[in-house]
Amino acid sequence: MSGAATPHAPASARTSVAPTPAQGPPPPSSAPALPPPSTFDILPGLHRVLSRLISTSVQPPGAAPTPGQSSADGPLDIQQVSTAATEVKLKLQKARKAVMALPDIDRSVEDQQDEIDFLETRIAKLKAALLELGKPPLEAEDVDQSMTG
Template identity: 45%
Template sequence: MASELPALALPSTLSPDDLDSLSELSIVLAKVRAGLQSSTGLTTGATPGGPSSSGQQLSFKDVPGATDKLKHKLQHARAQVRALPDMDRSIEEQRAEIKELETRIEMQRALLEKLRESGVQFSKDAYASGDKMEL
C-alpha cells in the first residue's frame, strides 16, 4: 500500500532555481519597459519594488531571444517534475491515500491518549498504595 513506500528525496537535478521563473521574467519585462520609456521619451525612473534593468533596454523584437533562457529553464523544470515519483497518480488516488493517512493519524492520537490516561492512572494507583519507584 502507499503507506509502505519509503520517503523519496527530490532529484539532485531539480532545484528551486529551476522553478523560479517569475524573477527572470520580471527582469525581461523591466528591460522591455525601459526600452519603451526611452523610445517615447518618458523617464520615470525605476519601478518601485521592481527589478533594476541595469540600464539595459529591449525592444519587442528582442524579447524572443531574451526569453530563450527562461523557456529552456521551464522546459527543464517541466521534465524534472514529470519524472518525480507518483506524478502519474490520479487526484482520486491521492485523495484516498490522504484519507487513509488521516484515519491512521486519528487512530494513533487515540492510542496515545489512551496510553497517557493509563500512565496517569498507574501513577495515581502507585502513589495511593504507597509504592515508590526507585531510580
C-alpha cells in the same frame, strides 16, 4: 517477563519477543531528491526581459545605449523579444521536466484523498490504542464482585 524461565513455562514466557502487529510498519520512505529552488525561479529572467522591453518604449527612437550598458541589458526592440526570452523559456522547460520526474506526479486528486482518508483512520486507531495503553489496570476492588457472595 521478569520471572526466571522454567522448563514448564510457555514459550512466550521464556523468550522476550516483540509482538508482531497485524500489519507491519511501512518501509521507511526516503524523501525524493527535490530539485533546487533555483530551478523554479523564473521571475528574475522574466523581469530582466520586461524591463528591457519597457525601457525601449521610454527611450526615444535611435538612442544608443550608454557606454556602461551592455547590449544584453540595453533596450529591447519588439523583434528581439523572442530571442531575449529564450533563457526564460529554457528555464521553464527544465522546471517542467523536474516536476514530471517527481514520484507520484501522475496520481489523481481522488487517489491522494483516498490515501489521506486511509492514513487519518489509521492514525485514529493508533491514538485509541495508545490511550488504552495509558489507562491504569483495574484494581481488585474495581472488578465486579457479583459472583462472590
